[in-house]
Amino acid sequence: MRKQIKVVTLLLLGALVWTGCEVEDPELAPAPTSEQVAFSVQPTASNPNILSFTSTSPGFKALWDFGDGATGDGTTVTHAYPLKGEYTVMLTIYTAGGSTSSTKKVTIANTNPTMLNREDYNFLTGGANQLEGKTWVIDKEASGHLGIGPITGTTPEWYTAAPNEKASEGYYDDEMIFKLGNTLSYTYKNNGTTFANGDNAAGIGGTNGGGDKTVNYTPPTNLTWSILDENGKKYLILSNGGFIGYYTGVSRYEILKLTADEMYIRSGSAAVAEHAWYQKLVRKGYSVPKPPKEYKAVDINDNFDTPGNFTWKFENILFNDSYDNPAQVAANNSEKVARYTRQAGQANEFGNAFIQFKHNLDLTQRHVFKVKVFLPSYNDYTTQGGAEDWSPVKTLQRQLSVKLQNSELGGNAWTTQAEVVQQVTQMDQWVELTFDFGAHASRKDFDKIIVQFGGEAHWNPGIFYLDDFRLMP
Structure with a gap:
């Protein structure tokens, strides 16, 4: 029996191959005409401003544009018009042969205030x-x-x-x-x-x-x-x-x-x-209430040998907070320090490391920061590698800047920041720097500390090291 089925199948396939060149592809069904795209409109019994639309057209899909920005789909749909006026409703019908649309104007006699x-x-x-x-x-x-x-x-x-x-x-x-x-x-x-x-x-x-x-x-x-x-x-x-x-x-x-x-x-x-x-x-005239941030004094310290009591974040620099001390001497015998790498290019001109707090800093009693820094002499501090036209700084600077900012101001935080800059004259050795913000101790809006080596607004690279960053007791 199986052999007979195979023979018949082969004969049928042969006939199809033999006559295939004479068979034409069937044409798609024609698209509906605009006359075939028709629909009825009837106010609902409960509200004359709510209309019921019914398609009387052939096809497998009906899409509606109600003339007021709203759309719908289905053979029978309802739509509410709270306002009086004339609306142009468009029905689009889809069939196997394509799609065609037809429009009809509907009039709403009166505005219904309750619907508004x-x-x-x-x-x-x-x-x-x-x-x-x-x-x-x-x-x-x-x-x-x-x-x-x-x-x-x-x-x-x-x-x-x-x-x-x-x-x-x-x-x-x-x-x-x-x-x-x-x-x-x-x-x-x-x-x-x-x-x-x-x-x-x-x-x-x-x-x-x-x-x-x-x-x-x-x-x-x-x-x-x-x-x-x-x-x-x-x-x-x-x-x-x-x-x-x-x-x-x-x-x-x-x-x-x-x-x-x-x-x-x-x-x-x-x-x-x-x-x-x-x-x-x-x-207009309304300001979204913002819950006040907590205002408190906290310890701030990180020696990089053991975990600090905050997390360093950084932008447009490379920052390694567990780097072997490049000069483990009496001035700083720590095993680990932080390596701060300033990258070349305009995109990195404002790079920095920072500490972000969820509260505002109370600096009334303690407002002096200390940090140890190591500036290598192999950095190029003389070549002008590109800078903003408005910037007086055109080269990599032998300095560290510490800034206090209000992060709520976003990109404008720099406009109200407090900044202390310390120059470093001794290369290739550990130096301790002091940053005193006593002049700003009464401020209650600081929630961010920025540490920035080498200056800003220029495009020159450099490598720096820091250790024992702390707020003094």
Whole structure:
């Protein structure tokens, strides 16, 4: 029996091979015509502002655009229109042969005020009794008021702006005003300039490329807004290319947080599909309460032979906190010290090691730091290897700087820092340096200590050693 089946199979295969050149590929089914794409509209019995849409078209998928920024899918769908007006609804039908769309205008005779009395609408606008609407501004004091991350992620893991970091970009004076009324109106007051993503700036009259831009721009008038509930998420949608604060070429923002005082939104980028941008806004005149940091005096010491009572962190340098002492002599007989390697290049010009505390430092009773340092003579302290034009320092410096900063200020922490610089004249030997911050002992905002060898704002490399860093008793 098996042999007979094999013979028949071979005969069939042979026939197919013999006649294959004469068989034509079947054509795909034709796409539906616009006449075939039809739908009915019927107000629901409970509310004339809620419409039921039913597709009477052939096909396996029906997508809807309700004319107010919202979308849906399915053969039968419902959609709410709280505001009176005329809306153009578009149905797109997909068949095996392709897709075709058809539109129909629907009219909502009256605004339904009860449908506007929603928590999210009221948070955004101040509610029906706040006729002037609510004004939102960028929360410039917050870390991460502007951020970026992968479009597939949920946090701005690639970049978060430090407080006030964009003060010169025409970003913090923007005002976004949302009103509730017969029209859900949106007014964007940018005071002449707008901060734009460099990949999208051409969309508002700037030029693409070269990083972020401050663009001279006049926003359109008669903008409107809506909030779309979709798949368990809320989206704030603006009409006519409207946007909020930082321009990325899109008008749709996922609402991650919305209260009467704070709003956190997420949007895509028209030019770079894999990017997601985040913005934090607050009601104009509102400051987010910050719990005060604890203020206390603590011991600070690290001899590198045994674990210190803090953790060293560093940026744009190489730092080895367990390095063999290069000169184990009477001045410093420790077995282990820290090796601080300043790297060449402009990207490393502000490199440093630092200590970050979760509390603010009480220096009223103790404010003197001591540290042992070793500066090798083999470093090049004379060649000008490149520096910022504004910097008076063009070479590697024989010095150590200790700085106290308020990390809450982010990239602007240097503007209020206290700094003591000690020059080192003796090379190839251990020298103990003293840094007295008595003049700043009354300050209560320091939570960060920076240690920086060789100066800054120049691009010259160098190797340095330190040991026994401590706050004196």
